[in-house]
Amino acid sequence: MKKNEFTSIISWILVFLLIFMFIRGLREIQIEKEIPYSEFKKRLYSGNVVEVKIKSDTIHGKYYDEDGKIVMFKTNRVTEDNKLVEALEQQKIKFSAEPDRGWFWSILINFGPVLLIFLLWYLWAKQLQSGGKQAMLFGKSRARLYYGKNKSEVTFKDVAGCDEVKEELQEIIEFLKDPKKFQRLGGKIPKGVLLYGPPGTGKTLLAKAVAGEAGVPFFSASGSEFVEMFVGVGASRVRDLFEQGRRHAPCLLFIDELDAVGRHRFAGIGGGHDEREQTLNQLLVELDGFDTREGVILIAATNRPDVLDPALLRPGRFDRHIVVPIPDIKGREEILKVHTRKVKLSPDVNLSIIAQRTPGFVGADIANLVNEAALLAARKNKDAVEMSDFDEAIEKVMAGPARKSRVISEKEKKIIAYHESGHALVAKLTPGCDPVHKISLIPRGPALGYTLQLPAEDKYIISKQELINKISVLLGGRVAEKIVFNDITTGAQNDLAKATELATKMVTEYGMSEKIGPLTLRKREEEIFLGRDYLTREKMYSEATAKLIDEEIKSIIETCLQNVEKLLSENINKLNALAQKVIEKEVLESDEIDSIIRNN
Ligand code: ADP
Ligand code: MG
Ligand code: ZN
Numbered sequence: 001m002k003k004n005e006f007t008s009i010i011s012w013i014l015v016f017l018l019i020f021m022f023i024r025g026l027r028e029i030q031i032e033k034e035i036p037y038s039e040f041k042k043r044l045y046s047g048n049v050v051e052v053k054i055k056s057d058t059i060h061g062k063y064y065d066e067d068g069k070i071v072m073f074k075t076n077r078v079t080e081d082n083k084l085v086e087a088l089e090q091q092k093i094k095f096s097a098e099p100d101r102g103w104f105w106s107i108l109i110n111f112g113p114v115l116l117i118f119l120l121w122y123l124w125a126k127q128l129q130s131g132g133k134q135a136m137l138f139g140k141s142r143a144r145l146y147y148g149k150n151k152s153e154v155t156f157k158d159v160a161g162c163d164e165v166k167e168e169l170q171e172i173i174e175f176l177k178d179p180k181k182f183q184r185l186g187g188k189i190p191k192g193v194l195l196y197g198p199p200g201t202g203k204t205l206l207a208k209a210v211a212g213e214a215g216v217p218f219f220s221a222s223g224s225e226f227v228e229m230f231v232g233v234g235a236s237r238v239r240d241l242f243e244q245g246r247r248h249a250p251c252l253l254f255i256d257e258l259d260a261v262g263r264h265r266f267a268g269i270g271g272g273h274d275e276r277e278q279t280l281n282q283l284l285v286e287l288d289g290f291d292t293r294e295g296v297i298l299i300a301a302t303n304r305p306d307v308l309d310p311a312l313l314r315p316g317r318f319d320r321h322i323v324v325p326i327p328d329i330k331g332r333e334e335i336l337k338v339h340t341r342k343v344k345l346s347p348d349v350n351l352s353i354i355a356q357r358t359p360g361f362v363g364a365d366i367a368n369l370v371n372e373a374a375l376l377a378a379r380k381n382k383d384a385v386e387m388s389d390f391d392e393a394i395e396k397v398m399a400g401p402a403r404k405s406r407v408i409s410e411k412e413k414k415i416i417a418y419h420e421s422g423h424a425l426v427a428k429l430t431p432g433c434d435p436v437h438k439i440s441l442i443p444r445g446p447a448l449g450y451t452l453q454l455p456a457e458d459k460y461i462i463s464k465q466e467l468i469n470k471i472s473v474l475l476g477g478r479v480a481e482k483i484v485f486n487d488i489t490t491g492a493q494n495d496l497a498k499a500t501e502l503a504t505k506m507v508t509e510y511g512m513s514e515k516i517g518p519l520t521l522r523k524r525e526e527e528i529f530l531g532r533d534y535l536t537r538e539k540m541y542s543e544a545t546a547k548l549i550d551e552e553i554k555s556i557i558e559t560c561l562q563n564v565e566k567l568l569s570e571n572i573n574k575l576n577a578l579a580q581k582v583i584e585k586e587v588l589e590s591d592e593i594d595s596i597i598r599n600n
Helices: 003-031 037-045 084-090 103-130 163-177 179-185 203-214 233-247 274-289 329-339 351-356 363-379 387-399 410-429 464-485 490-508 525-530 534-538 543-570 572-585 590-599
Strands: 049-054 058-064 070-076 094-097 144-147 192-196 217-222 251-256 296-302 320-323 436-440 450-453 587-589
Touching: 003 103, 037 049, 037 070, 037 084, 163 179, 163 192, 163 203, 163 296, 163 320, 192 203, 203 217, 203 251, 203 296, 217 233, 233 251, 233 274, 233 296, 329 351, 329 363, 351 387, 363 387, 410 436, 410 450, 410 464, 410 490, 410 543, 410 572, 410 590, 436 590, 464 490, 464 543, 464 572, 490 543, 543 572, 572 587, 572 590, 587 590
Parallel strands: 049 094, 192 296, 192 320, 217 251, 251 296
Antiparallel strands: 049 058, 058 070, 144 217, 436 450, 436 587
């Protein structure tokens, strides 16, 4: 029997004992009727007493009352009455004496229940503690310990599709392997590494893998565990985590979901959260207080770097930031390889095709996908997992509640590919546009894909032609959709908003419209916020001018739209080739884009 079970059985027995004693006590209180000695004697002489037990101070017994019912009674003994025994004998009543409880029993009866309660509470607390759910009373950190050398050995072999991240972490592994070497050379190692990226991209896994690669102990705690109901508990847990770290150096401390403790102070509804603030302060103190020379490295993970308190990110704290990205098509294939290592695959399974069909999937989705496929195959009593199982599983994972918003279907992928290619191609074919660096189908923020255009040099003034070019590039996405699918989608909304904004500025601020002339008709935004002359702004031009402004804006957009349509229609081959390549590879760098445009 395990120790745990043993203590739980003991505590059950104690609970029953307690209940038993309680009931007994109740019975004694309720059922025995206390009567005066004189009444007892009267009933004795009238012959309706049945049984008597004599103690040193009291007499207990039963009598029949007037209705013939049995009543249990108790009376205080009058010791001067030495005729009692005589009377009892005379009435032929069964009587006996009972010794008093000794002092020990009295104490036990009186204090036993209280003692029991304490004992139970103690056992309960201890059990929680040993069960991994430490009692809240002791303020110890719940850091779990994994020894990289022993079990649960996660290494970089188990993490795929994020080679840059691994490379960045390499230095830390080297350090943990041999801290002295680094100290000798006087190198400075980052104290704290912050991994951030969307959920399920493998941040926790990477941290474990670092410990596994370096072969050092791994202490992990989740930020949410530090935020407790009671003020001060979280802070003491933080202290304890670092204490453990120092004792086991060299080792790796990992704080998952840092945002749970590290949220910007004073932010949020209801103002400060005392407990969290204290915990965060303690964390900052510990971060400042420990020295990498001790051989302890701290890694934290979050998917909300934007809400973190800036104090956490200052030099000397979490000063190394590493983005863990959503994997691209190649990354997904690698991750698939990792997760199918122990799965029996039928020869028809093509992992690169699966990778193609799963844009937007992160590592956790892929792990889930492989598992679902294996389950489906097992349900059908197959010997190996087939491609059809994967197809079915993809649909299942995509339909999952959490993924709906992020995962892209194949059709959508095609539309996004043409949209982004449209932007890129317009930018490439229009002289004077900023160079295109990258086309990507990997979702970033609210955008499903993006075309990265970086200016060749810093610019402080922009010409009219450049603005027209910008608008054209923005319209390129929608126009490509329209030409190819003869339909338009909501995906271009942000582009259109930006294009309209630019055209409006051209007309009302930069004085670039011929019909209106060089007038600035709109006050700058800042002034509106001052609230001073909101009304004057409204009155700055007449209804007729307002109409003219609208027409001019529309005309700029229309002209651009026509030019872009002409441009893309004439270069439809290039557009098709580009989009095809984007669908295939998901990410195109500038030289690939150039060569496709040149060769088609
Ligand atoms: P995060 O901490 O970023 O939310 P996790 O590390 O908890 O993500 O990932 C959850 C699971 O998804 C992992 O246990 C692993 O099975 C799988 N996974 C995620 N990313 C990867 C990856 N890059 N390579 C292999 N498996 C991954
Ligand atoms: Mg995690
Ligand atoms: Zn766009």
